[in-house]
């Protein structure tokens with residue numbers, strides 16, 4: 001069963017600083033290339049659709065199409081105003097039975113995690129990587145704490161997320177009259193009535209969002225994401 005990976009890399013990076021975070025360099029290599037290398041290394045992924053800012057499509061096509069280091073990159077498409085729009089632009093170019101969506105800004109995922117998510121999606125139709133919450137979790141009431149939330153009931157959602165493409169297309173159809181405000185595609189799928197399974201993600205598979213995240217990413221790039 002074929003799997004196409006969609007890599008949304010069309011963000012403006014306003015929270016991490018001036019340069020979009022997917023273009024910032026870790027050990028001299030853009031974050032995006034760390035992500036492309038990890039996704040490409042997975043035998044579960046057959047091809048990759050890269051979604052970039054509209055202005056960068058030509059430059060990124062020149063750089064990554066027919067690139068010997070990333071031979072799975074099959075097309076480069078223009079992103080949209082919101083992450084959900086960018087992902088949908090990529091999904092519309094895919095023709096495989098399953099699509100895997102993974103944020104360009106999460107460079108340290110491992111091929112075994114990709115395999116786990118793909119295998120679960122083949123059994124359940126839709127699966128995401130997610131981490132159980134380990135910290136104490138409370139509601140926020142201005143300057144003060146609100147009630148505690150039972151952390152054993154909570155999950156922190158990551159990507160990769162893998163969906164049967166037909167189901168995702170159906171969800172887009174069901175939600176076509178609503179703004180694409182969902183922050184990930186599991187939210188879209190659930191609001192369209194689909195069940196989504198989860199497998200345990202990886203702590204190092206965090207999303208680079210703030211300057212502090214980027215410093216952490218530099219340290220991980222330097223020391224290695226995991227024991228090999």
Ligand code: C5P
Pocket residue numbers: 007008009010011012022051079080081082083084086087103104105106207209
């Ligand atoms: O903004 P956020 O941190 O949620 O971005 C997650 C991923 O989605 C990043 O890899 C970013 O480049 C991408 N993105 C996108 N199109 C947008 C906004 C974000 O492809 N309009």
